[in-house]
Amino acid sequence: xxxxxxxxxxxxxxxxxxxxxxxxxxxxxxxxxxxxxxxxxxxxxxxxxxxxxxxxxxxxxxxxxxxxxxxxxxxxxxxxxxxxxxxxxxxxxxxxxxxxxxxxxxxxxxxxxxxxxxxxxxxxxxxxxxxxxxxxxxxxxxxxxxxxxxxxxxxxxxxxxxxxxxxxxxxxxxxxxxxxxxxxxxxxxxxxxxxxxxxxxxxxxxxxxxxxxxxxxxxxxxxxxxxxxxxxxxxxxxxxxxxxxxxxxxxxxxxxxxxxxxxxxxxxxxxxxxxxxxxxxxxxxxxxxxxxxxxxxxxxxxxxxxxxxxxxxxxxxxxxxxxxxxxxxxxxxxxxxxxxxxxxx
Amino acid sequence: xxxxxxxxxxxxxxxxxxxxxxxxxxxxxxxxxxxxxxxxxxxxxxxxxxxxxxxxxxxxxxxxxxxxxxxxxxxxxxxxxxxxxxxxxxxxxxxxxxxxxxxxxxxxxxxxxxxxxxxxxxxxxxxxxxxxxxxxxxxxxxxxxxxxxxxxxxxxxxxxxxxxxxxxxxxxxxxxxxxxxxxxxxxxxxxxxxxxxxxxxxxxxxxxxxxxxxxxxxxxxxxxxxxxxxxxxxxxxxxxxxxxxxxxxxxxxxxxxxxxxxxxxxxxxxxxxxxxxxxxxxxxxxxxxxxxxxxxxxxxxxxxxxxxxxxxxxxxxxxxxxxxxxxxxxxxxxxxxxxxxxxxx
DNA sequence: GTGAAAGCGCTAACAC
DNA sequence: GTGTTAGCGCTTTCAC
Numbered sequence: 039x040x041x042x043x044x045x046x047x048x049x050x051x052x053x054x055x056x057x058x059x060x061x062x063x064x065x066x067x068x069x070x071x072x073x074x075x076x077x078x079x080x081x082x083x084x085x086x087x088x089x090x091x092x093x094x095x096x097x098x099x100x101x102x103x104x105x106x107x108x109x110x111x112x113x114x115x116x117x118x119x120x121x122x123x124x125x126x127x128x129x130x131x132x133x134x135x136x137x138x139x140x141x142x143x144x145x146x147x148x149x150x151x152x153x154x155x156x157x158x159x160x161x162x163x164x165x166x167x168x169x170x171x172x173x174x175x176x177x178x179x180x181x182x183x184x185x186x187x188x189x190x191x192x193x194x195x196x197x198x199x200x201x202x203x204x205x206x207x208x209x210x211x212x213x214x215x216x217x218x219x220x221x222x223x224x225x226x227x228x229x230x231x232x233x234x235x236x237x238x239x240x241x242x243x244x245x246x247x248x249x250x251x252x253x254x255x256x257x258x259x260x261x262x263x264x265x266x267x268x269x270x271x272x273x274x275x276x277x278x279x280x281x282x283x284x285x286x287x288x289x290x291x292x293x294x295x296x297x298x299x300x301x302x303x304x305x306x307x308x309x310x311x312x313x314x315x316x317x318x319x320x321x322x323x324x325x326x327x328x329x330x331x332x333x334x335x336x337x338x339x340x341x342x343x344x345x346x347x348x349x350x351x352x353x354x355x356x357x358x359x360x361x362x363x364x365x366x367x368x369x370x371x372x373x374x375x376x377x378x379x380x381x382x383x
Numbered sequence: 384x385x386x387x388x389x390x391x392x393x394x395x396x397x398x399x400x401x402x403x404x405x406x407x408x409x410x411x412x413x414x415x416x417x418x419x420x421x422x423x424x425x426x427x428x429x430x431x432x433x434x435x436x437x438x439x440x441x442x443x444x445x446x447x448x449x450x451x452x453x454x455x456x457x458x459x460x461x462x463x464x465x466x467x468x469x470x471x472x473x474x475x476x477x478x479x480x481x482x483x484x485x486x487x488x489x490x491x492x493x494x495x496x497x498x499x500x501x502x503x504x505x506x507x508x509x510x511x512x513x514x515x516x517x518x519x520x521x522x523x524x525x526x527x528x529x530x531x532x533x534x535x536x537x538x539x540x541x542x543x544x545x546x547x548x549x550x551x552x553x554x555x556x557x558x559x560x561x562x563x564x565x566x567x568x569x570x571x572x573x574x575x576x577x578x579x580x581x582x583x584x585x586x587x588x589x590x591x592x593x594x595x596x597x598x599x600x601x602x603x604x605x606x607x608x609x610x611x612x613x614x615x616x617x618x619x620x621x622x623x624x625x626x627x628x629x630x631x632x633x634x635x636x637x638x639x640x641x642x643x644x645x646x647x648x649x650x651x652x653x654x655x656x657x658x659x660x661x662x663x664x665x666x667x668x669x670x671x672x673x674x675x676x677x678x679x680x681x682x683x684x685x686x687x688x689x690x691x692x693x694x695x696x697x698x699x700x701x702x703x704x705x706x707x708x709x710x711x712x713x714x715x716x717x718x719x720x721x722x723x724x725x726x727x728x
Numbered sequence: 729g730t731g732a733a734a735g736c737g738c739t740a741a742c743a744c
Numbered sequence: 745g746t747g748t749t750a751g752c753g754c755t756t757t758c759a760c
Contacts, residue, residue: 039499039524041737052747057739067745086524089500090438091737094752099435100491100500101478109463110661115455122454126484131491131500133446134479139471146445146476154384155434155445155476178429179384261665294665320606320639321666386753397731402755412729436753439736732759743748 040083048083049076056080060087099157102343103133103147104336105140106162111259111287112315113332114162117185120336121160128344130157137162154179158343162186181346183339188229194346195353196339200230200312203328203361204237207282207310210326210363212245215372216280216308219249220271222257222264222292223284234284234312253278257288264291272299279372280308290321293368304370314364323367331359385428393428394421401425405432444502447688448478448492449681450485451507456604456632457660458677459507462530465681466505473689475502482507499524503688507531526691528684533574539691540698541684545575548673548706549582552627552655555671555708557590560717561625561653564594565616567602567609567637568629579629579657598623602633609636617644624717625653635666638713649715659709668712676704 042060046053051072058066059076068076079085093099104121106114118134125132133156135147142148151159162185183194204221211219221238224231235254242249252275257267264287272278283289289311293303301307303323311318314329334356342354387405391398396417403411404421413421424430438444449466451459463479470477478501480492487493496504507530528539549566556564566583569576580599587594597620602612612633617623628634634656638648646652648668656663659674679701687699 042739043737053737054739054748055746061739069745072745086494086497087739088439088737089495089498090435090444091752092498092739093435094433094439094736094754095738095740097752100495109467110457110460112455112457115460118454122481122484126491129491131478131480131495133476135476136467139467146471146474149431150434150445150476152431153434153437179431261661265665290662291665294667294669297667316606317635317662320610320636322639322642324639387755388753398753399732399755400730406755414729417729432755433753436736437755439738439752440754440756442736730760732757734756736754738752739750741749744746 039088040085042085042087045076045079045083045085049079051076056085057087060085097154099155100129101131101133101156102158102160102340103135103151103156104160104162104339105135105137105147107137108259109134109136112317113259113286113313116313116315116332117162117336117339120333121340122336123333124337124340128340130340130344151180156180158183158340158346160185160339160343181343183343183346185335185339186230192351194342194351196335196342196356197230197233197353198330198335198356199361200233201237201240203312203330204234204282204284205241206237206361206363207234207312207328208238208241210310210328210365210369211280211282211308212241212247214280214308214369217245217247217372218253218275218278218280219247220253220255220275220278220281221249221284222255222267222271222281222288224259224288225256231284234282238282250275257283257285257292259285259287261287261291261294264288265295266291268292268295278307280369281310283309283311286311286313286315286318286325286327289325290317293321293323293325303368308369308372310363310369318364319366326366326369327364328361329364330361331356334359384433385430387430387432390421390424390428390430394424396421401430402432405430442499444500445474446476446478446501447503447505447685448480448496448501449505449507449684450480450482450492452482453604454479454481457662458604458631458658461658461660461677462507462681462684465678466685467681468678469682469685473685475685475689496525501525503528503685503691505530505684505688526688528688528691530680530684531575537696539687539696541680541687541701542575542578542698543675543680543701544706545578546582546585548657548675549579549627549629550586551582551706551708552579552657552673553583553586555655555673555710555714556625556627556653557586557592559625559653559714562590562592562717563598563620563623563625564592565598565600565620565623565626566594566629567600567612567616567626567633569604569633570601576629579627583627595620602628602630602637604630604632606632606636606639609633610640611636613637613640614644623652625714626655628654628656631656631658631660631663631670631672634670635662638666638668638670648713653714653717655708655714663709664711671711671714672709673706674709675706676701679704 159182255267255271310326314327318325504527600612600616659672663670
């Protein structure tokens with residue numbers, strides 16, 4: 039690979055000139071011929087400035103790290119898509135990782151982060167040990183933003199209106215006449231999941247229905263865990279008629295399990311999930327959901343991490359795009375046949 | 384952030400000693416006290432070697448770039464998961480990008496790649512202009528591996544047994560008595576998709592069924608495109624009884640559309656898709672698929688790109704894990720009621 | 729047992 | 745209009 043000074047030598051100029059031409063330095067005054075000669079050489083010799091040298095000089099890596107719990111989840115895929123767009127706007131590449139890859143302190147990603155190999159770190163943080171360790175490790179050198187996390191100990195926090203989402207979902211079901219409405223969280227102690235649970239409880243109590251602990255289950259964020267969770271839940275609370283699921287992937291597992299046990303959705307049981315992903319519209323029955331600004335969450339996280347010169351360790355709630363119910367076919371009035379019956383098997 | 388020489392100064396030693404302690408240089412002979420003193424300082428001052436400086440010195444970036452067409456696809460998620468595991472084994476972080484982000488030559492990722500900011504580049508390449516531009520740009524400085532691509536012009540190629548997958552899928556349907564079996568590709572001219580189509584055609588001809596061009600459609604890799612494609616296909620070839628779908632996401636779109644048009648799967652129509660993802664088991668009816676070694680593909684790609692000192696520009700086909708049919712509920716004998724009827728809506 | 733020195737490739741300030 | 749210089753932080757050979 040050609041270097042700056044090789045180009046300079048070949049063109050008969052100094053490295054400084056080459057550098058300033060490459061970087062489009064407006065204050066550079068060179069003859070048209072010199073410029074042309076250098077540009078021709080750059081092209082012919084395939085010169086591109088060395089990233090490491092540049093980064094060493096400028097203390098800017100040109101990359102951000104985004105660590106989520108599960109790269110394969112379509113929910114995080116939305117966040118990632120948003121983050122990537124925003125990162126591109128800021129001229130940054132995105133280093134993606136999974137929380138499980140971290141924690142030992144020796145992973146390639148952590149080494150990169152600790153050594154200034156990224157200009158910022160975004161953690162989709164569940165408050166686990168690993169994230170904490172990483173956040174601590176990174177805070178000393180790099181701005182950190184926590185997504186959907188709980189506590190803001192000197193770190194910027196970005197969250198969505200989770201409580202409202204739980205509330206809207208529940209109110210949708212209440213409006214359809216349901217009273218015995220269960221709630222399926224992701225995991226106990228997960229801040230965003232707990233906030234959605236709080237929204238559910240609040241809506242229930244406002245409707246003068248007092249939910250019991252038995253109406254609440256833990257559904258994880260995979261198809262299988264969702265399926266297992268609805269089994270457990272209907273075992274202890276068999277007379278539930280509807281469910282708010284905090285994770286849409288888990289909800290699709292629930293849907294499959296309900297189908298297999300012969301509970302018809304939505305005739306016998308209504309299901310609403312939080313988060314709108316493309317898949318939700320393409321399962322059958324299609325899933326009614328509360329749409330949340332996932333892409334925006336990713337974008338805002340990048341903005342925050344890039345703006346963090348001044349270390350404004352605050353909690354930001356994305357409110358420019360309100361959570362809203364997208365009505366599809368998995369919810370229906372209590373004890374009613376579906377409005378528009380479809381040809382079904 | 385503390386630097387090497389700050390630690391050295393504080394410890395009253397030279398930077399060389401600090402460096403060799405950090406890097407666990409076995410040939411280093413220091414007194415136990417000195418070592419302890421330095422290690423204590425490293426800990427207290429939160430020292431971590433600067434990634435850029437290290438990379439500049441060693442000409443190793445500690446990262447690989449993986450560019451796929453769609454980061455949100457669960458199919459690529461499998462590949463990514465495999466790549467990440469292998470990358471971690473090699474001590475490399477993974478820089479992920481989408482093909483669409485590239486191409487202008489100015490994207491952050493391309494700058495990083497061009498300037499040696501990654502130690503290798505893996506392109507899930509569809510032979511589009513962008514990929515080509517990128518591959519060319521990168522080849523001069525970094526080993527490149529193309530995934531599922533067609534032509535090997537001086538670049539290492541990794542592919543799976545796509546033709547066999549198409550064949551197996553078709554044979555599964557033929558064995559169930561189907562004759563009028565359609566094929567849904569991803570896009571015309573996509574090498575891996577065309578190879579699967581070739582497998583389909585071959586199996587059909589071996590069974591003395593001559594498929595017509597009308598039995599073949601283009602289904603893209605999204606739910607919506609799959610749904611639209613089956614509409615078109617059944618319009619021109621209404622008497623198809625089964626379909627091989629080259630993309631599992633697209634296939635789920637097909638499934639939804641078939642449900643909506645009142646075609647019962649598998650009683651009226653059988654559907655088999657290529658690639659096994661978790662979702663395939665959790666749609667209803669669950670999808671019969673041909674499982675392909677997606678994770679292995681990701682792993683092998685990383686291995687190849689890391690081994691490419693000697694630039695062994697060959698075509699590698701992953702054959703250690705054979706494609707195989709996973710029978711689920713979306714395929715059944717022609718004109719037969721399902722073996723074990725389930726309670727259904 | 730430990731230190732000195734050189735240089736990876738680049739850029740910014742200043743010199744001419 | 746263009747060149748010189750210094751130094752970002754690290755490693756590594758060789759010297760003591």
